[in-house]
Amino acid sequence: MRWILRIHLAALWLLSTVISASGAELPSADLPIEQVIDQFTQQRLDAEKVSAAPQAGEANLLRRLMLDVAGRIPTSAEATAYVANPSAAKRVELVDRLLASPDFVWHQRNELDRMLLPNKPNDGDFRKYLLWAVKENRSWEAMFRDMLIGDEADENRKPATTFIKSRARDLDDMLNDTAILFFGVNVTCAKCHDHPLTPEWKQHHYFGMASFFSRTYVTKKNLLAERPFGEVKFKSKRKDDTKGEQTAKFEFLTGAIIDEPVVERSADDMKKIEETIKAAMQKDDAPPPEKPSFSPREKLVEIALRSEDNRFFARNIINRVWDRFFGRGLVHPVDQLHAANAPSHPELLDWLTRDLVAHGYDLKRLIRGIVLSQAYSRSSEWTAGSQPPDPALFAVAKVKPLTPRQYAVSLLIARQSPDQWPALDKPEEWIARREQLENGSNGYASFFEMPGENFQVAVDEALLFSNSKRIEDELLRDSKTEIVGYLKSLPDNAAVIEAAFQTICSRPPRDDERAAIDGYLQSHSTDRVAAIRQFVWALLTGPEMRFSY
């Protein structure tokens, strides 16, 4: 029963912004984000008498930061340089460098793309829009407007409406996906109040949200448009219902209602308008329909962003960004942002909400704060005792499966000879290489499943790595530019082992690994190249490569 959406309670809880849930005042708005994150996560750990896992080692942290912020593993040279760097501020320097790099732009684009259009991957125009928006560090609020309202006249922003257009054929898709992705609320369960577990659910919440989208349509020329009139009707199926058919109001999740100004139209006018719309939907040469004076989607954006109703929108994106970096939301699952499902750290979410709104919905700022926190940089190993602690404590880092894109780009980096990359002091050369990696990874990315909740690796993937010609030809080639070719040119096994671990795992081998691989290579010395190939294969297919840890 816990998952039932109780809007009235949600509204009360969500109003608490400056004063936290416990009634205490929130820490100063001037504190660095990372410090506040650490303060509240530590508070809860102390309260539960749990000691967090130690901080991850430097090589480990670098790899995690690179995958999370740059969308790829480090090159061998980057890994070596980071660990060797004596600067006390090197983590901050690295994070700032990465956030300003083209790597971040690609990766952030890819992450937003998979969140916003999960069923329509690689929509070229939409991806172009996202790339532009990330490059501009466009605020999340502005992006929300771009996607929900849209501006067909602006070349850069125009493709953003693909978010609505690609769902416009189905009212449920428009309203559900908007509610889930922008407000963190899954209202699907409310459509059918006959649901045996939600007898008290009020349908008007669902249909209220539906009314904001019911007038939306796409013209034959693929323009996003809205009808100037049209109502959503619904009927209770309850036997004791006395209301009969009801007309949905423009009602937001908080219960706030927008009244539409009354416009008198003659039957003739209505008919004419209907005909124009029909023509626009069917004919290529029809004139674009006139924009109505009352736009429900515009009203939805307005109401969702105004301060008294705004807490779903800001909290949702914070929670989703948090989920991406920690592998679990402060509110879990991320589409259950409601009162019956309280956040693990309510004050922290309150503070971050205030911070995000005060700083113009700057996602880069939020990301920076998250990845600089100690909570983020804990080890993913739990050796302290029997059972790992409640994941809501963030006491130990979560092992996260790579997205298809992260895995593909990382494989392309790992398979290369480490001397093939631009020198570290020539970041401008990296720009073109990164774009090549991005484009070159399309094929591999299509082989892997997009991770979701409870992600499992398909056996198809293991079979692909085990038996496909493409893997053999592209990842294990022994030419000079490739990792196998590079390793075979090294003078002895010790050098091979060091270089392979440093290139593929971004760390030196442990002693037990050195000994085991040395034994393997020695016993296979009659065909050294084949032995190196099997060793490289074993690293490329290993969990250290498949997961961020």
Place this chain on the structure above:
Amino acid sequence: MTLSRRGFLNVAAIGAAGTFAADMTRFDMLRHSAWADEAKKQGKRVILLWLAGGASQLETFDPKPGRPTGGPYRAIPTSATGVHISELLPKMAARIQQTTAIVRSLNTKNADHGGGATIMETGRIKDPGIEYPDLGAVCAKELGRLDSAVPDYVSMYTSTEGRRKGGSGFLGSRYAPMFLSESMQPENIRRLESISDLDHQDRLALRELLAKKFTQNRNSDSLGSHTQAYQRVRGLMASEKLFDIEQEPAEMRAKYGPTQFGQQCLIARRLVEAGVPFVKVARAWWDSHGENFETHRELCADLDHSMSALLDDLKDRGLLEHTLVLTFGEFGRTPGINASLGRDHFAAAWSATLSGCGVRGGACFGKTDEDGHKVADGEVGAGDLFATILSALGIDPLKEYHVGARPVPLSDFGSKPIKDVLI
């Protein structure tokens, strides 16, 4: 040389990581004694003969001879008293009483290929907030073994029309089908010639050795599935032969006949015999908007022959009482005959069959009206059909999965098994 190479790995593996089996194809039943109490359920299998495009109920299991909607074919008596089916299925007619129950009163409400297929694959209408698993994935999860050495969901479809992969939805890709689209062999199941069998085994062992330390102190189901996926590789490679009908005697191949569908039915039998819990064989393309009667004469002959051969073979091997054979597609076809002598999409009153495991042979449930326009008696939906299928397999249709905090029963809310067709 060979011995010393293998010797290295065994020593290294044991030294570093305790017990370790280099040969993944071996399967030790004793390790799974905890499952023994469920042995009955464990033995159950499903073969779904998916009639892609939508077969006509009037030319198969619900004929209307002599009516304006009836078409040119006669109805013939079956081995079940009082039950008549189309004359296009004479071999099945002789087997109804012994093996097969007919459900004639399906109303699944969606006559669009995509929407109808989703309903008949998952037993419920599409829900924007959630990706439901299809029947194959549910059966793979409920009937399969986690570390099975054989695939647990195989989907065969070598025709080009309306190819649908199906999917495991929220159950995750562990239960996704092994999908055969281009040939009768699954992809990447055979070792490349450029690597020796020994090297192939060795590198898997090396991989596992290197992975062990990493996975030791890290708690993650996803991580576990990665290990398992690689552990299943050798076993699945060994199952390559299951897909090779050349392994069958010539007279057995002759029984199933020369058609691709017949051969795939034979592969399906080989798979379920080896323990694969769910096999889908799709036969296309029944979408007869024009020339319905010609189309059905050809396709029904293939269905009739292949399905009877399959049921006979399963019975001869003692597998039929544990194997449920199903026929349905995304919907049926209109009683009305259009100007091109075709029948169009129709979901309001159509038929499915269940044979074998848990099924009352000869049962005929539900009725359509005189001309087949509407269900006259015993209307059931896709959810009810799925509840019936699960019940026949001994799986509780009310059992719930949890997606986040949301409970999802195996068959749709409010659905009920059709008791009349169950033993």
